[in-house]
Amino acid sequence: MPWRELQSINRPTRRLPLLGGCLGLLAVICFALGLSIVRKVDEHGIAPTDSNVFSVAQIEVEYLKFDRALRDAMSGQGELSEMRRWFDIFYSRLTPPETSRTFVHYLDTPDFMHALEEVRTFALSAAQIIDAPSDELQAALPRLLAMSQAIEPAVRRSALSGLSSAYEKNEALWSSVLESLKFSARLLAIGIGGLVVLGATLLALVRVSESRAREIESQSSRMRMIVETSLDAIFVLDSRGRVQMINEVAQAQFGLTPETVEGRDMLSVFSVDDAARERLSFLTEGRRPVADERWLEAEARINGRRIPIEISVDSTDTRRGWSHVAFVRDISQRRAAERALRKARDRALAGERAKAEFLDVMSHEMRTPLNGVLGAVELLRDTPLTARQSELVETVDRSGEVMLSLVDGVLDLAKFSSGRGEPEPQVVDPHTLVDSVTATLRAMAASAGLRLSWTRGADLPDRIVADPKLLRHVLMNLVSNAIKFTPSGRVDIAMDLEESDMLVIRVSDTGIGIAPEDRERIFGDFETADPSYTRRHRGTGLGLGIAKRIVDLLGGTIGVDSEQSVGSTFWLRVPVGVPADQPRPVNMDAAPGRPLRILLVEDNEINRLVAGDFLRREGHEVIEACDGVEGVARAESEVFDAILMDISMPRMDGPTAARRIRSGGGRSAKAPIIGVTAQVLPGVIDSLRKAGMDDCVTKPLDPVLLAQSLRRAAGGDVVTGELCRADTIDSMQAILGPERTVQLAIALSDQMERDLPRLCDSDRPMDQRGQLAHDLAGAAAGFGLTRLHGALCEVERAIKVDGVARADALSALGGLWVQSRISLDQRVCSFGGAGAARVSSAVAG
């Protein structure tokens, strides 16, 4: 990876300024040292120099010369003038330090200074003698000699101390100079070392930069290769969007040459409009394009032609600013293809629409005169006709019907194929659905001599979410087909819920069957298995086609299983919704209450239909009234076993109607009235009771509760309750399971049969009998045997409060137990009847 190498370059590079700084510092130090050395050397100029030392030494020399001259003069071998001369010379050597700088260096050498002082003192005293006239001098010579001899040690001392001091001082100076030199030499060595390191670093840098250059070279040649072999035109732009490089393809495709475009702004090469320029604003703003800025289509004008182009750009931040690369494609071909496709599609769609509209219009147009024809035929039928005329009228009618159904079929076809038939799902009871279909087609089946029935699967809920109209349409179609194509036998409709959301309807017949090769075909438009049947049976051949379209619309599948001459089963599977709060499918095979004659007073048509359907399914006879007024009228004139009264109705509401009925003294004045209300507030129930209603159920109608209410109403006196309450047993079965329920029921039976005789035994103590009554009452209540429970409670009360146990009450218990047991039996689904016999005999005896 080249990046790592770059990093390693950086380290030496970073070292450079550091090194440079150190060297600079060294140089400064060396310079300073040099200056100090120079200064020291300068100082040497005022250090004891050789001439100073010479002067000090010369003191002794010139003293000795004087001394010799003095001795010579004394011995007569020398002249006095010679002696005088040497004394003067000696004397001139002794200038005091105050006047001459000769001895300035020795001021801090006490030995020397003392010696010099002694010598000077001698010189001054001697000068007096020597300056005297010659004869005096001659006479004084011995004295002079003595003085001279006396001073000789001092002279010697001065020379020696002066010399040694000078030596020391020079030594000190030179060794400090030497030290400085050594120090600067060391610094220099370090400096040189630094230079060497610098050199090595530079060498390393050079090597790295060389390899980097090689790397870049190879990379750039790779890049060049990519650019040149690309199939798209590539533009390399600088940070301002100016063209730096274009590849061959760019040149060929757009007729550009490097000379004409290099340095020019790419956007102006293509003469794009301002909108495109806006999109590519990042080029000049010097930033990376965000995702949706990287690609755009634009209109370019180049070399006089207008070309639609597609540009995709990306950018990268190099150290010298942004660099952009743009791929430009000429998309005129693609545009043309897109246009052609769009046109074709539009044409096709238009064609479809035109076709559908045509069918639609034509059907409507055809319908009107058809209706006229059929209407006229109807009227004709009512007029006196000859046999021949009747025949002809029938022919016209039949043909007219066929045409009408054809037209209707075409309309439906058009509606469903143009997608106008949107399913409208709603909560619907599948039973109602099938009921309406069978009700409608029952007559047709009957006239064909066929049995029509329907069954449901155990999992079919009472409520599903589907479009009832569409489902009914399909069902009608399938069932009517079945009827048509079944000469004899039966048509069965089976309905179930599979996979928890698939409604499956199977219409089976014992008809002529369908040949295997026709099974697919028949679902096509205008197809029938055998065209001759179309003529015999008034079919358009459109039915299955429409059915299939509807099933497709509902997202389901439709098909047929068939065996020729045996029968066919048309099936459809349609996904439906299942509302969450599904009441447990009530086992409708449970014994219903006895069929009742019920007056249904409900203003809402749908509600009326639903309730009415349900009630009829339960086996009841239902008379419908649309509002309170009608309800009251009906109740007055007819006998009903129960009245189902909606609470909120216009003109006259439920409670008012109930009061009217109760107070009207009509034929159903005493019939139990069950109110149907949307509200469940306790106060409401109370007020309904006051109005004369006996019970109420809430909307939406719960079939189970409604059935219970009706049973309560039918089962005799509401106050005394029923023999065996269904809901108690149901909940027992739900919680404990059927088997356990049976076991418990058997246990109850045993208890009853054991204890009822005991209760009736007058020999037993009263408190015991009272306790028995109490226990049995509780047991009875546990199984919902309300009447038995009530009776037992009464016996218990009589025993405990009144202290009596009436024989008739006791004997009634036996019979009541038998009845209750039968009822319980029915509920729980049976156990043996031997116990009952035992109880009866015990009670009777």
Place this chain on the structure above:
Amino acid sequence: MLRLCLAPVFALYACAATASVDGDLPAAPADGAILTVGGAIGCTNDGDEAVFDLEGLEQVGHSEIQTSTIWTEGEQVFEGVRLDTLLEAVCAEGNGLRATALNEYQVDIPLDAMMREGALIAYRHNGEEMTLRDRGPVWIVFPWDQEPAYQTEDYYNRSVWQLERLDVIE
């Protein structure tokens, strides 16, 4: 550059210069000789030497230097003959000079430009003749104050006092 620096020195000399007579030496004195010039010289007044007394030297040349020295205190006035004047007078033919002092001190001096132009053979100090004790009678002095270049060990060594003779050497 050196020549430029010496310009003020020349100026100083110029004020007090007296033209010397080439090859025209004063007669050798009978006594009172204070300086003898020998060696490689062309012009002599006593055999192969040139001997001078105070008047003789004064005749050869008269210049003045005002300077302090390391052996005295304060500014001094020296009168004497410039070395180059003297050398011309004796027709010196050498490049070196050997100076000998009365105490037998001897030093060889190369006759470079600085030497020729700066050296003054002084015979008066502050207007007075110099006694032996005064470092006289003849003292080679330099314009130390005017020209710091003369303030070196070399020139202090060349500043011979109690000068006895000068010998021109190769």
